Amino acid sequence: MGSDIPYYHRSIDWERLVADYPPPPHFHQMTGVLSEAEVNALQNHRFMERMREAWQLPFYNQRWRAAGLEPGDIRSLADIQRIPSFTSDDLKKAIEEAPPFGSHHPLGRKDFGRIPIKIQTSGGTTGMPRATLFDPLSWEVQGIQTARGFYSQGARPGDVIQIPLTTSLANAGWTAHNAAFNWLGCVPVTTGSGKVTPSEKQLAFAKEWDVNGWYVMGDYLGRLTQVAAEMNFDLHQLPTKYIFSFLGPDADGALRKAMEEAWNAPVYDNYGSHEIGLVAFECSEKVRHINEDTVYLEICDEFNGNVLPDGEVGIVVATSLYRSIPPFIRYNLRDRMSINPRHRCACGLNTRTLSAMLGRADEMVKLRGTNIYPLSCQSAVKKDPRTTGEYICVAFHVGESLARQEEMTVKVERKSPEIDAEALAQDLRKALYMDLGARVDVEIVEAGELAEVCGIGEKPRRLLDLRRK
Structure with a gap:
């Protein structure tokens, strides 16, 4: 009988969902303007709910007991630092020990059919991707x-938003689609990545359908800009109001400025993860607000794990306040950032805020005593008009035994064979030394050569690590 089917529209208490996690514009009038005491109380309530659920799972139960914890030891959010953090490496082990989804999930294959479940993945660059189950909530x-971010950046019902990310096992494209279609009354144009829809056609669709909003990775935005120049396509003819993007490290704002001038529209920088969702979004004032009712953030020292005070740079450790399938409690995202104290922004929101992304701790290369993060090469490469903006850092060992040390070569694409490769390499070596504080070698390659290894169009890869080979 049809009554046995877990219909999606019955799987959620929609009124409670909207009350608990207000979409725009309600977020900007309710949860987004709470006082610090009110936010702390809300976060504490949701944190304790997630703790009760997590204790039932072998992944957390075993890890926490090994750290000397027992149920009841964590009485509030104030005790969270007693809980050991974990990384994606720990999730991979959990999946290996309890395939196919891991001991951190409350559901398995036998439970499918009871409620709607979606499988999405993260990682998988060098093997099977890491699966995460999503329930309707x-x-x-x-x-x-994501809808909150769009709205803060100017999205309104009737806008046409182009999403050049593939709606695949990765969930970024899906999230943008759901934000536009389910929660904003906007029209999503899911063109997919450049591999699915060539860049020339992306621009043609944008012109034909009056696209006025974009959800796009910063690297691919740069690629679209380059293709437009090659086609003599005037980006200013598009009615672009806003560009929702993930710029990565852009300390001096050069990348953002160049893209805004090319597109004649504001470019906003956002931050999120596959499991936690959109952690923080920029508002009209280009202040990066944390989605505090959905995530609790800590900034920790990347070497000893100690929680750092506001303003200091460390690694992001995130606790999801809404996820039960599965819970994520003290998940070390390994991104280097800092948190700023709560303040009431000119946009009206009253939240703690997050810095721009400064690199990834798991991609660090130690060169002659200096810690180098591949994403820190972005500014020098993208600022040089002779490059396509695409690059990858190759880390490797030289020497043997006690004489062995780490080295790094940055492979960079030039726009055309007519560009002097040696002169470009020499200039980039100097620029990278200024940015990194250590000398690296530079190898110039032809346009398009790095597309396969970097994964242009989706989340780009910036480190090829040969040290473990």
């Missing part, structure tokens, strides 16, 4: 998180 909250 986590699926919709991630859409709401």
